[in-house]
Amino acid sequence: MSGLFTEAFLTSLVLGALTAGLPLMLAGLGEQISEKAGVLNIGIEGMMLFGAYLGFLVAYATGSVWLGFLGGGLGGMLVAAPMALFCIRMGLSQIVIGIALTLGAEGLTALLHHFQFAQSYPRLPAVETLAIPGLSAIPVIGPALFDRPPIVYLAVLAVAATAYVFRSTQLGLALQAAGDKPAALDAAGVDVVRVRTFAVFSTGFLAGIGGAFMSQVGAGIFVPFMTNGAGFIGIVLAMQARGRPLWVLAGALLFGACLSATTALQVAGVSIPTDVIQMLPFAAVLMVLVLFGRRASLPPALGTHYVRGAR
Amino acid sequence: MTQTPNAAPMPPHPIVALDQVTKRFPGVVANDRVSFELWPGEVHVLLGENGAGKSTLVGMLSGLQLPDEGGVLVEGREVRIASPARALELGIGTVFQHSMLVPSLSVVDNMALGGPWWSRPDRAGVARRMAAVCAEIGVAIDPEARVGSLSLGEQQQVEIVRALMRGSRVLILDEATAMLTPKGAEDLGALMGRLTRLGIAVVFITHKLNEALAFGHRITVLRLGRKVGEIAPERLVALGPAAATAEIVRLMFGTHAGTEAAGGPPRARPAGAPLLDIEGLAVDDASVPVAGIDLSVAPGEIVGLAGIDGNGQKQFAEALAGQRRLAAGRIRLGGEAIERLDVGGRRERGLRYVTDDRLGEGTVGSFPISLNLLLKQVGEAPFWRHGIEQPEAIATHARRLVGEYDVRTPGIETAIGKLSGGNIQKALLARELSGQARAVIFAKPTYGLDVQNIRATRQRIREAADRGLAVILISTDLEEVLELSDRVAVMSRGRIVGVVDNNAEARSRVGELMSGVTA
Ligand SMILES: Nc1ncnc2c1ncn2[C@@H]1O[C@H](COP(=O)(O)OP(=O)(O)OP(=O)(O)O)[C@@H](O)[C@H]1O
Ligand SMILES: [Mg+2]
Numbered sequence: 001m002s003g004l005f006t007e008a009f010l011t012s013l014v015l016g017a018l019t020a021g022l023p024l025m026l027a028g029l030g031e032q033i034s035e036k037a038g039v040l041n042i043g044i045e046g047m048m049l050f051g052a053y054l055g056f057l058v059a060y061a062t063g064s065v066w067l068g069f070l071g072g073g074l075g076g077m078l079v080a081a082p083m084a085l086f087c088i089r090m091g092l093s094q095i096v097i098g099i100a101l102t103l104g105a106e107g108l109t110a111l112l113h114h115f116q117f118a119q120s121y122p123r124l125p126a127v128e129t130l131a132i133p134g135l136s137a138i139p140v141i142g143p144a145l146f147d148r149p150p151i152v153y154l155a156v157l158a159v160a161a162t163a164y165v166f167r168s169t170q171l172g173l174a175l176q177a178a179g180d181k182p183a184a185l186d187a188a189g190v191d192v193v194r195v196r197t198f199a200v201f202s203t204g205f206l207a208g209i210g211g212a213f214m215s216q217v218g219a220g221i222f223v224p225f226m227t228n229g230a231g232f233i234g235i236v237l238a239m240q241a242r243g244r245p246l247w248v249l250a251g252a253l254l255f256g257a258c259l260s261a262t263t264a265l266q267v268a269g270v271s272i273p274t275d276v277i278q279m280l281p282f283a284a285v286l287m288v289l290v291l292f293g294r295r296a297s298l299p300p301a302l303g304t305h306y307v308r309g310a311r
Numbered sequence: 312m313t314q315t316p317n318a319a320p321m322p323p324h325p326i327v328a329l330d331q332v333t334k335r336f337p338g339v340v341a342n343d344r345v346s347f348e349l350w351p352g353e354v355h356v357l358l359g360e361n362g363a364g365k366s367t368l369v370g371m372l373s374g375l376q377l378p379d380e381g382g383v384l385v386e387g388r389e390v391r392i393a394s395p396a397r398a399l400e401l402g403i404g405t406v407f408q409h410s411m412l413v414p415s416l417s418v419v420d421n422m423a424l425g426g427p428w429w430s431r432p433d434r435a436g437v438a439r440r441m442a443a444v445c446a447e448i449g450v451a452i453d454p455e456a457r458v459g460s461l462s463l464g465e466q467q468q469v470e471i472v473r474a475l476m477r478g479s480r481v482l483i484l485d486e487a488t489a490m491l492t493p494k495g496a497e498d499l500g501a502l503m504g505r506l507t508r509l510g511i512a513v514v515f516i517t518h519k520l521n522e523a524l525a526f527g528h529r530i531t532v533l534r535l536g537r538k539v540g541e542i543a544p545e546r547l548v549a550l551g552p553a554a555a556t557a558e559i560v561r562l563m564f565g566t567h568a569g570t571e572a573a574g575g576p577p578r579a580r581p582a583g584a585p586l587l588d589i590e591g592l593a594v595d596d597a598s599v600p601v602a603g604i605d606l607s608v609a610p611g612e613i614v615g616l617a618g619i620d621g622n623g624q625k626q627f628a629e630a631l632a633g634q635r636r637l638a639a640g641r642i643r644l645g646g647e648a649i650e651r652l653d654v655g656g657r658r659e660r661g662l663r664y665v666t667d668d669r670l671g672e673g674t675v676g677s678f679p680i681s682l683n684l685l686l687k688q689v690g691e692a693p694f695w696r697h698g699i700e701q702p703e704a705i706a707t708h709a710r711r712l713v714g715e716y717d718v719r720t721p722g723i724e725t726a727i728g729k730l731s732g733g734n735i736q737k738a739l740l741a742r743e744l745s746g747q748a749r750a751v752i753f754a755k756p757t758y759g760l761d762v763q764n765i766r767a768t769r770q771r772i773r774e775a776a777d778r779g780l781a782v783i784l785i786s787t788d789l790e791e792v793l794e795l796s797d798r799v800a801v802m803s804r805g806r807i808v809g810v811v812d813n814n815a816e817a818r819s820r821v822g823e824l825m826s827g828v829t830a
Contacts, residue, residue, distance in 0.1 A: 171428040173420050177413040187373075187411040188425040189396035299415075308394070309375040 021256020027234025042098025055212025076208020361733025676728025
């Protein structure tokens with residue numbers, strides 16, 4: 001164990017935390033936007049998975065990483081569309097529709113993937129990284145954090161941008177009002193359905209990119225069911241972060257670290273059964289819920305359908 | 312008192328008119344072929360008992376409801392006001408009966424709400440315009456305060472200010488004065504006068520007839536969804552206040568009602584060891600910290616707690632009921648210390664709290680009346696056995712209370728939120744006053760109720776005291792406090808600044824204490 005804390009080990013730990021945490025962060029950020037507006041988006045797991053699939057497909061077909069991410073975002077929005085229609089417009093149960101969409105996306109992507117890539121399992125080339133001059137030279141965290149694909153930097157910027165939108169724009173106020181008291185938003189002359197629809201599509205876009213990140217950057221390949229609960233962890237992250245995007249970032253890195261710690265331990269030569277490894281992030285979720293679950297505060301109108309003039 | 316309309320020659324069309332509109336809800340016809348005209352330069356008062364259909368009527372003007380039959384006309388042209396946004400566009404601004412503010416946002420953010428999505432809310436500009444309007448109507452509001460931390464009265468002020476800031480040509484005030492102090496209501500009345508001189512039309516809904524006569528030019532009376540009378544400006548002037556009052560009461564309640572004087576026989580001043588004893592109670596609160604409250608109430612005694620809204624009454628009541636943590640102090644009920652008990656524990660010992668926030672904390676709007684009547688006893692026998700609901704027992708209990716307290720409802724399974732304000736209050740009283748109550752705190756028990764319901768509620772409070780309960784009556788309505796109380800405590804800035812016996816000098820003493828003249 002003396003060699004446990006070598007530079008290589010620490011670098012792989014931090015890198016792993018980032019690679020595993022980034023999709024969680026995008027999912028959590030997306031979910032947070034929906035929840036802020038009063039929509040409990042359980043379909044997010046399906047949005048991620050469809051984003052992972054479509055992102056991989058587009059990147060594979062065009063050879064462009066960027067188009068791949070765009071495809072991923074679009075894939076997420078494709079799953080968000082029925083959510084917006086059924087739940088926001090028609091007022092069907094957000095929980096039922098969310099579960100149905102997740103199950104649907106799982107089945108559909110597995111099926112399509114099976115037909116398309118029955119014989120060969122193509123792999124995407126490694127995504128090019130962009131080293132930030134100066135910062136990337138710092139030992140351990142330099143190569144792990146500042147020599148990454150550009151999408152990583154963009155995603156972190158998205159956290160800042162979301163925080164800005166929440167705090168300093170009319171849209172931010174409208175999202176908050178839609179989740180807290182939709183009738184008040186309506187009375188102020190803002191269309192509740194439009195605000196919530198926007199929120200659900202934003203969630204789809206971000207979750208889809210998160211999924212695409214998993215297939216394009218994390219694995220380099222699409223595997224059925226590959227998101228493996230990342231969307232659900234995103235829901236937990238969003239609830240714990242209580243409306244603050246920065247907390248989503250911090251929480252995602254923490255979960256990412258849990259996910260990667262086991263891999264890093266294996267690199268360092270400590271053997272742990274794979275079952276335990278796969279359990280670790282969920283155990284972490286449970287831990288967080290037990291420790292901080294009480295303090296999670298949810299918007300009063302979460303999960304409810306708004307009908308004007310009803311009482 | 313009563314003025315004639317200010318606008319010079321009568322324009323050809325009313326600004327807004329309803330033509331024979333009908334609006335039905337499951338089980339009730341809320342508006343039955345009602346016609347209503349709103350002329351520029353007029354304050355048009357809408358009167359009617361609880362559930363008469365006043366809020367429904369203005370709901371069709373402010374875009375909350377669409378009429379089932381009949382038409383809405385703006386300046387003589389038929390329009391469809393399908394959303395509040397459309398109403399604002401047409402220049403119709405509304406202060407709704409139930410708060411339309413976002414609790415988690417600050418006051419300025421609530422007012423800034425509704426601009427283009429990607430723009431920054433103009434917080435500084437809004438705060439500036441807000442300060443101007445506040446100065447004009449003589450209220451003080453902290454623009455940075457979170458709305459959820461404000462009292463209902465303060466929230467109502469915020470809504471009035473917001474409606475005025477929008478510069479509408481039609482202003483609808485649905486019971487906007489219910490939570491204001493008499494002075495606040497007077498200032499608002501004066502402001503309505505100034506607005507009408509600018510050609511703005513005001514719809515003013517109130518349950519206080521003196522306000523209706525003082526501020527109104529034209530009066531329309533609704534009863535059970537029908538329009539039963541309209542008093543035009545000329546006639547209102549000709550009648551004079553006394554005759555007008557008599558006519559209005561006759562229209563509202565029929566011929567036989569409302570003539571006998573309010574107030575029962577004078578009650579013997581109760582004495583004896585205090586049943587409810589509060590010592591050194593303190594509550595930490597960002598806006599109004601409460602400290603050093605000493606108060607004891609004898610069995611059968613009504614202690615009124617007077618004071619301008621937002622001086623810590625809410626914090627005090629919630630701390631007493633167990634909904635807030637005490638920072639310090641002791642509460643004893645019948646000699647037993649209860650300050651460490653939670654809400655349920657205190658209730659079990661006989662302490663009851665009738666909240667002023669009927670729809671917020673008082674009831675669950677979407678639950679049926681029958682369950683709301685048992686909201687604080689969920690799981691208890693005989694209504695639940697081994698965790699299983701006993702529908703028969705629940706229904707019997709509900710039917711008995713609904714009958715006893717005269718809750719007007721289509722049925723006991725109706726969601727309580729669908730009732731009118733007065734009937735929700737009756738259900739709340741039924742729940743809190745039944746069973747083993749020993750001490751009751753009433754918070755603004757008659758706010759938003761019509762004359763008859765006010766009388767019934769006050770009678771309930773008197774009866775409760777006659778049964779030997781210790782009663783604390785929190786009210787911003789000085790008349791009410793003086794009518795009911797044995798002693799009056801005055802609260803100001805989170806402290807009780809004086810307690811006086813309710814005798815001939817009480818009114819002036821309380822007035823002095825309220826306005827800050829030292830004791
Ligand atoms: N959205 C709704 N759904 C069902 N019933 C409703 C709805 N709105 C109003 N009602 C019913 O319509 C009738 C009229 O209600 P409304 O709120 O207009 O009375 P109101 O005159 O404003 O009474 P109050 O003085 O108590 O506010 C009541 O019987 C009420 O229960
Ligand atoms: Mg009403």
